[in-house]
Amino acid sequence: MDRLDRDILGILQGDARISYRDLGARVGLSANAAADRVRRMLRDGVIRGFTTLVDPAADGRPGLVVFIDVTLRLDKKGEDFEKAVLKLPGITEVVHVTGEHDYLVRARAADPAALDALLRMLKRDAGVAQSNTRIALRAARG
Structure with missing residues (x-):
């Protein structure tokens, strides 16, 4: 470049x-x-794609946008987690991060019950040991 x-x-x-x-x-x-x-x-993969970012409240779909900090079980490999979590409903982004947690997951859930189900699937099917969930209240764009 x-x-x-x-x-x-x-x-x-x-x-x-x-x-x-x-x-x-x-x-x-x-x-x-x-x-x-x-x-x-x-x-060459320098540009990985183009995307449209939509304010969750503006797209007309009801539901929650959530950010889930994830710590994996010690026996779980990152690549295996990424494959498993991308198959789960509502997952929109998975980012490997530094700091206290291993990954940051962005997801949509129709309601609190759907969020609870998603969190249970993360632990049961994707190898999550611990999670911390934050719900988006609004998004500001520049």
């Missing part, structure tokens, strides 16, 4: 929907050259 790639990444992180023409103009490249660089970074 060179300076242009880093500049392109910075722009895309601020506006992933920017046209290749506008992206190229901002970094001093043609639209085709900018597109080629983005395609290369996608192919």
